[in-house]
Amino acid sequence: MAHLSNQSHHAETPDHEDRIEIGSLTPHFQAHGFPWKQVLGYVASLLLTALAFVLVMNHVLPPTALIAVILVLAVLQAMLQLGVFMHLRESRGSAWQVIVLGLGFFMAAGLIIASVWIMMFKAGVS
Amino acid sequence: MSHIIAELFPPSTLRLFELIADVLIVLTTVSIVGVLTYTKKWVWLWREWLTSVDHKRIGIMYLIAALVMLFRGGVDALLLRTQLAFPNNHFLGPEHYDEIFTTHGTIMIFFMAMPFLFALFNVAVPLMIGARDVAFPRLNAVSFWLFAFGALLLNISFVIGGSPNAGWTAYPPLTELRFNPSVGENYYFLSLLIAGIGTTITGINFMVTILRMRAPGMTLMKMPMFVWTVLVTGALIIFAFPPLTVSLALTLFDRLFGSSFFTLGHGGMPMMFVNLFWLFGHPEVYIVVLPAFGIFSEVVPVFSDKKLYGYPIMVASVLAITVLSYGVWVHHFFTMGAGPGVNAFFGVSTMLIAIPTGVKIFNWVLTMWGGRIRFTVAMLWQLAFIPAFLIAGATGVLLATVPVDYQMHNSYFLIAHFHFALIGGTVFGVLSGMYYWWPKMFGYMLNERQGKVAFWLFFIGFLVTFVPQYMLGLEGMTRRMYTYPPGLGWSSLNLVSTIGAFTQGAGFLVIVYNVLWSMRYGERDLTGDPWNGRTLEWSIPSPAPEYNFAIVPVVHDRDAWWDMKQSGKSEAFKVKSSAIRPVHMPKRSAMPFLLGLSFFVVGFGMTFSWWVIAIIGGLGVLASLLYGAFDYDDFEELDPEVIRRTEAGLGRLQA
Numbered sequence: 167m168a169h170l171s172n173q174s175h176h177a178e179t180p181d182h183e184d185r186i187e188i189g190s191l192t193p194h195f196q197a198h199g200f201p202w203k204q205v206l207g208y209v210a211s212l213l214l215t216a217l218a219f220v221l222v223m224n225h226v227l228p229p230t231a232l233i234a235v236i237l238v239l240a241v242l243q244a245m246l247q248l249g250v251f252m253h254l255r256e257s258r259g260s261a262w263q264v265i266v267l268g269l270g271f272f273m274a275a276g277l278i279i280a281s282v283w284i285m286m287f288k289a290g291v292s
Numbered sequence: 293m294s295h296i297i298a299e300l301f302p303p304s305t306l307r308l309f310e311l312i313a314d315v316l317i318v319l320t321t322v323s324i325v326g327v328l329t330y331t332k333k334w335v336w337l338w339r340e341w342l343t344s345v346d347h348k349r350i351g352i353m354y355l356i357a358a359l360v361m362l363f364r365g366g367v368d369a370l371l372l373r374t375q376l377a378f379p380n381n382h383f384l385g386p387e388h389y390d391e392i393f394t395t396h397g398t399i400m401i402f403f404m405a406m407p408f409l410f411a412l413f414n415v416a417v418p419l420m421i422g423a424r425d426v427a428f429p430r431l432n433a434v435s436f437w438l439f440a441f442g443a444l445l446l447n448i449s450f451v452i453g454g455s456p457n458a459g460w461t462a463y464p465p466l467t468e469l470r471f472n473p474s475v476g477e478n479y480y481f482l483s484l485l486i487a488g489i490g491t492t493i494t495g496i497n498f499m500v501t502i503l504r505m506r507a508p509g510m511t512l513m514k515m516p517m518f519v520w521t522v523l524v525t526g527a528l529i530i531f532a533f534p535p536l537t538v539s540l541a542l543t544l545f546d547r548l549f550g551s552s553f554f555t556l557g558h559g560g561m562p563m564m565f566v567n568l569f570w571l572f573g574h575p576e577v578y579i580v581v582l583p584a585f586g587i588f589s590e591v592v593p594v595f596s597d598k599k600l601y602g603y604p605i606m607v608a609s610v611l612a613i614t615v616l617s618y619g620v621w622v623h624h625f626f627t628m629g630a631g632p633g634v635n636a637f638f639g640v641s642t643m644l645i646a647i648p649t650g651v652k653i654f655n656w657v658l659t660m661w662g663g664r665i666r667f668t669v670a671m672l673w674q675l676a677f678i679p680a681f682l683i684a685g686a687t688g689v690l691l692a693t694v695p696v697d698y699q700m701h702n703s704y705f706l707i708a709h710f711h712f713a714l715i716g717g718t719v720f721g722v723l724s725g726m727y728y729w730w731p732k733m734f735g736y737m738l739n740e741r742q743g744k745v746a747f748w749l750f751f752i753g754f755l756v757t758f759v760p761q762y763m764l765g766l767e768g769m770t771r772r773m774y775t776y777p778p779g780l781g782w783s784s785l786n787l788v789s790t791i792g793a794f795t796q797g798a799g800f801l802v803i804v805y806n807v808l809w810s811m812r813y814g815e816r817d818l819t820g821d822p823w824n825g826r827t828l829e830w831s832i833p834s835p836a837p838e839y840n841f842a843i844v845p846v847v848h849d850r851d852a853w854w855d856m857k858q859s860g861k862s863e864a865f866k867v868k869s870s871a872i873r874p875v876h877m878p879k880r881s882a883m884p885f886l887l888g889l890s891f892f893v894v895g896f897g898m899t900f901s902w903w904v905i906a907i908i909g910g911l912g913v914l915a916s917l918l919y920g921a922f923d924y925d926d927f928e929e930l931d932p933e934v935i936r937r938t939e940a941g942l943g944r945l946q947a
Contacts, residue, residue: 201921273531273618281567284622284630 207250214243299900302474304454307388309371314451343880345429348836350436351414352733355726357440358408362800364447365404368396370797373757377790379778389774390457391476395450397460398480402487403443405580405714408722410435412587413498413522415733416725419829420516422507422847424840427500429878430926435490435497437888442487445895449479453899456480459772461569462543464554464562469547475899481544482895488533488540489891495529498522507828509847513607516827516851517600520607521586524614525579531618532575539568548901563628570621578617581713582610584721585652588674591724592656594823595671596663599851602655609648609655616645626697635694642692646685653678668823669743673724676751680716684709687762702772705765708758715754723750723803731817735835738810746802753795760785760792826851831862833942839875839930842867842939866946867939875930883923887916 218236221227227235248254254263304310328334341349371392375384384392418426426432449455456476458466467477502523506515515523542553543565552558554565593600600606622630622638656678665671687709691697700706730738764785769776776782821830828845829836831853849855856862890912897906939945 270531277531277535277571277618280619281564281571284567284634285561285564287630 203250207246210246211243214239214246299475300452302454304387304391304474305451309388310451317451339880342885343433343882345425345433345878345880345884346838347414347418347426347429347432348733350432351411353436353440354407354411354414355733357443358404358411358722359804361399361404361407361443365396365399366797366800368392368399370793372396373790373793375774376776376786378787379776379780379783381775384774386774387457390459390772391450391455393772394456394459394480395446398446398456398484399443400714401460401576401580402484403439403446405718405722406491407439407443408726409525409580409583409718410439410494412583412722412725412729413494415729416829417498417501417519417522418505419732419832419836419840420519420827421502421505421510422828422841422845422852423501423505424844424875425878426497427504428497430881430884430920431493432497433881433884434887434920435494437884438490438493438891439487441888441892442483442485442490442895445486445892445899446479446483449476453479461566461573462540463569464543464546464560464565465556467543467547468555478544478547478899479895481540481547482898485537485540485544486891486895488537491529492533492537495526495533497526499526499530502526507841507845507847507852510852513604514847514850514852517589517603517606518583518586521582521589521610524610525582528575528579528582528614528617532572532579535568536572536576539565539572544898548898563625566625566628567621570624573624574621575617577713578613581717581721582613584677584718584725585610587721587725587728588656588677590827591670591674591728592659593851594728594825595666595668595674596660597666597824598659598663599826599854600655601659601661602651603850605651606655609651612648613645616641616648620645623692623697626694627701639692639694639697643689646689649681649685653682668727669738669740669747670724670728670823672744672747672751673720673727676747677716677720677724680712680720680754684712684716688713700765702770703765704761704769704771707771708761708765711758711761715758728823729829731822731834732820732829733835734811736810736814736816737822738806739814742802742806742809746799746806748799749802750796750799753792753797753799756792756795757789758792760789764789821853826854828852831856833944837935837938837942839877839935842935842944843871866944868946869936872932872935872939874932875935876927877930879926879928881920881923881926883916883920887913887920890916 218239221232221235226232248267328337341353344350371384372389375381375389414426414432418424446456454474454476456462456479457474458472458477458480462477462480465471502515502519539554542551545551546553546555546560552560554560554562556562589600589606619641620638622628622634623642626635626639656674667675687705691700691706691709727738727743730736764782767781767785769780769782769786776786817834820833822834823830828847831845832841845852845856853862890909893909893912894906895909897903897909936945
């Protein structure tokens with residue numbers, strides 16, 4: 167509660183310097199009460215991971231299908247976490263996020279594709 | 293009971309050095325506890341340091357930890373060099389030698405170089421950008437305590453349970469359970485996993501701090517160069533640490549839970565570990581060297597009395613290095629034989645990195661060109677860095693030539709190359725930064741004369757150690773061999789190298805003496821600007837007050853403080869009493885320390901597969917995180933009267 171009063175106090179003082187400093191230091195979500203969204207997102211992430219683990223542990227599907235399914239589960243979880251924890255839809259503009267996400271995707275894809283290429287061992291000798 | 297004791301203290305922990313270490317640890321612990329109890333400082337320690345979230349204090353704690361780790365890693369190095377001083381020497385046995393080179397490498401990279409840099413990040417970055425703390429002060433403390441307890445976990449392996457022994461790279465199958473059943477490797481994986489969480493958080497924290505909390509007017513292209521390098525280091529950490537985490541965690545699964553990710557049998561792929569490790573490992577080289585570049589880019593202009601030459605090109609070359617550093621990792625394992633296509637690609641990309649690095653070296657030299665150079669200790673380290681790093685880079689390009697690399701791979705040529713890069717780049721850089729920012733951290737100067745003695749001892753010792761190792765590599769000596777027969781032409785070079793190592797050790801001791809002497813007799817820095825500095829951290833008193841800036845400065849130029857001094861506005865920078873308003877400050881918290889402690893318990897329990905202990909630690913982790921997540925009362929207002937009194941006491945209050 168102390169925090170809420172702090173925030174309203176600063177909303178009243180339209181000073182440039184203070185807004186920069188405090189706006190970036192203080193998380194905003196507590197203004198909405200108990201963070202149900204985050205808790206549910208966390209539980210859902212755990213469930214998705216557990217599901218992937220169970221599928222692999224018990225060899226539920228043939229290998230190729232298994233890999234496809236856990237990849238789908240991984241993408242689902244990544245999207246979930248971006249939405250719930252990374253404030254993907256809370257920002258004013260999405261231009262920056264598109265750039266950064268694109269860069270992240272580019273890096274990750276590059277590293278994975280290169281790793282596959284490297285581990286194919288197309289050695290001319292040996 | 294005897295079973296547990298046998299597990300905790302296997303024969304490898306009952307050798308001479310381990311017993312000496314036991315005695316030293318007990319004596320140090322007893323004396324620290326004794327002094328704290330005698331002087332009644334426990335509460336002070338807890339309130340002012342262990343629960344502090346102040347970036348300046350966290351920086352100092354990082355610095356102390358890094359210096360202690362430099363000592364530990366340095367002693368390891370001296371043991372190794374003593375063993376290698378003479379042919380057929382049996383000072384250390386082969387297993388003992390393996391353990392010591394493993395901990396030497398691991399400690400120097402993860403628990404010396406990185407925390408030393410994080411110390412300087414913490415001390416300098418918020419002050420350079422005119423901020424009052426980092427973006428997430430409590431997470432910053434979490435980072436520190438995860439690092440500290442991770443380091444503790446690795447260090448106790450020497451005396452409890454046995455050290456890791458598979459090299460700092462921990463390649464399988466050397467780490468595979470059936471070939472390496474002792475708990476040493478578990479220590480390695482768990483301590484790096486724990487410290488790695490902290491490092492990742494630091495990367496995010498400083499990126500957000502730099503992107504969001506700069507003083508008004510400080511556009512990206514007006515940031516000090518060190519801040520730029522910290523920003524890209526954050527980006528490097530964010531992308532480089534996940535592959536490390538994955539490779540460490542999966543190997544741990546192999547060892548503890550019987551999975552087969554990297555095992556020789558059951559379809560495991562040991563070389564995939566190598567691939568993932570270096571996917572992290574090469575960016576890691578730039579994680580530890582780019583901030584050192586940044587430090588030099590601050591030190592050179594100040595002590596040449598000129599602005600940094602070619603700032604935009606410096607920024608561009610840092611960005612180019614960042615991107616390129618992700619495309620070179622295979623050069624660490626060309627000899628795996630991935631094929632001519634792969635090796636040629638990564639050989640060329642490696643050579644490309646020499647271009648932006650060369651650009652930076654030219655820019656530092658051109659900054660000095662025509663300047664009024666002051667040969668301070670900070671500047672001497674920079675001047676030594678240029679030739680050292682040039683040699684490191686040139687030999688690096690040699691190693692990037694794939695056919696040459698097949699000859700040189702894992703020889704002492706390689707050892708000399710990366711020690712030139714990591715000592716000549718990172719260690720010289722952090723020592724330069726330490727001497728440069730010391731007055732801002734502690735309010736007094738380190739004695740220059742003693743610092744110069746330390747510098748010359750260390751620099752000459754460095755050359756005497758590693759230049760012969762280049763030759764040893766060309767003569768065919770390979771890394772990680774614990775002894776060698778006479779008559780191979782290696783004996784005298786090895787002896788010279790060992791003499792050099794001890795000279796570096798002497799240099800380190802002089803630095804320690806320098807610090808202790810200066811604590812008592814060092815010149816106090818009353819101006820806050822002892823070097824005639826150019827960036828904002830020199831505009832405030834030394835040491836910086838708790839709130840950093842009484843009034844957040846407005847930036848107009850790249851060298852903001854220099855600009856204020858030149859345009860005669862530095863007097864106007866003195867604070868008007870009426871302008872001081874309450875400052876929003878983060879509250880101290882016990883959560884980061886307790887979280888780190890809980891992780892330590894988890895790590896210790898998992899190392900020995902004592903699950904009850906691990907689960908108890910895990911509950912501690914959960915409790916700390918829950919408490920941290922729901923503790924909204926984490927900021928407090930600092931009374932403007934306190935700021936007024938502090939500033940008036942420093943003579944900085946305008947009438």
